[in-house]
Amino acid sequence: xxxxxxxxxxxxxxxxxxxxxxxxxxxxxxxxxxxxxxxxxxxxxxxxxxxxxxxxxxxxxxxxxxxxxxxxxxxxxxxxxxxxxxxxxxxxxxxxxxxxxxxxxxxxxxxxxxxxxxxxxxxxxxxxxxxxxxxxxxxxxxxxxxxxxxxxxxxxxxxxxxxxxxxxxxxxxxxxxxxxxxxxxxxxxxxxxxxxxxxxxxxxxxxxxxxxxxxxxxxxxxxxxxxxxxxxxxxxxxxxxxxxxxxxxxxxxxxxxxxxxxxxxxxxxxxxxxxxxxxxxxxxxxxxxxxxxxxxxxxxxxxxxxx
Numbered sequence: 507x508x509x510x511x512x513x514x515x516x517x518x519x520x521x522x523x524x525x526x527x528x529x530x531x532x533x534x535x536x537x538x539x540x541x542x543x544x545x546x547x548x549x550x551x552x553x554x555x556x557x558x559x560x561x562x563x564x565x566x567x568x569x570x571x572x573x574x575x576x577x578x579x580x581x582x583x584x585x586x587x588x589x590x591x592x593x594x595x596x597x598x599x600x601x602x603x604x605x606x607x608x609x610x611x612x613x614x615x616x617x618x619x620x621x622x623x624x625x626x627x628x629x630x631x632x633x634x635x636x637x638x639x640x641x642x643x644x645x646x647x648x649x650x651x652x653x654x655x656x657x658x659x660x661x662x663x664x665x666x667x668x669x670x671x672x673x674x675x676x677x678x679x680x681x682x683x684x685x686x687x688x689x690x691x692x693x694x695x696x697x698x699x700x701x702x703x704x705x706x707x708x709x710x711x712x713x714x715x716x717x718x719x720x721x722x723x724x725x726x727x728x729x730x731x732x733x734x735x736x737x738x739x740x741x742x743x744x745x746x747x748x749x750x751x752x753x754x755x756x757x758x759x760x761x762x763x764x765x766x767x768x769x770x771x772x773x774x775x776x777x778x779x780x781x782x783x784x785x786x787x788x789x790x791x792x793x794x795x796x797x798x799x800x801x802x803x804x805x806x807x808x809x810x811x812x813x
Contacts, residue, residue, distance in 0.1 A: 526570045526578040602795040603632035610655035613736040635717045647787045659779045670782045673808040677768040679748045693722035700747030701726035714770040753811040
């Protein structure tokens with residue numbers, strides 16, 4: 507096939523890749539903002555030029571043949587590079603814009619991130635933000651996320667990471683609980699208290715506390731446990747016991763006096779990470795919307811979460 511003929515098929519090759527991604531003529535046509543008939547015509551034209559079937563159609567689905575898949579796989583990275591290059595050029599002259607997809611832990615997002623989003627969106631009216639609240643470690647590139655907020659001490663080496671803030675794990679309880687049961691004088695006294703903890707699969711519930719050269723490992727038990735720090739904080743507010751939570755979960759309640767810190771001179775080890783990061787898969791080009799959001803988060807959380 508001549509180079510002139512191949513040049514005429516660039517948009518049709520892209521249509522094939524989009525069809526393979528969506529598995530539907532209707533969905534692929536909508537993605538490309540063309541009619542279903544035009545989409546079908548493009549694929550038929552490409553099959554005539556290639557001389558082999560590229561798409562296998564059934565009454566229920568559409569999938570690429572082996573030849574179609576090889577063609578789509580071979581051109582996908584080139585089209586992705588074209589898209590990135592165009593976006594980079596457009597960003598040179600324009601303000602941050604477009605859809606920004608972010609995933610963040612449930613408790614942190616509800617308590618700290620969501621309250622700060624209106625200010626960012628008002629400052630960048632051309633940005634639309636889609637927030638996924640999940641405590642699971644979502645595969646960013648596969649699921650199409652631009653950025654993730656992670657409570658971790660070791661961001662993946664395959665990603666770019668920006669430090670947002672240090673965090674601490676705190677023991678907290680309500681004033682009512684402490685009036686009724688008394689405040690523990692040392693870690694060993696926690697054995698006599700109702701302790702609200704984050705369950706870990708295959709591990710016996712226990713807290714490790716450090717003070718200088720002292721180290722105490724204390725088994726804990728209580729009427730409630732949950733794999734969400736917001737739920738543990740709310741249980742502590744209700745007077746159910748002493749909860750171990752990240753400082754960002756307890757910050758507001760400590761400031762208002764609804765909760766008090768327990769054993770403040772001791773540091774709790776190994777329950778929650780001590781750093782909060784924004785991360786994204788490595789790419790040579792970072793959209794301006796991502797850069798603007800990361801810069802905003804770093805400024806918003808620069809002082810950490812001390813009460």
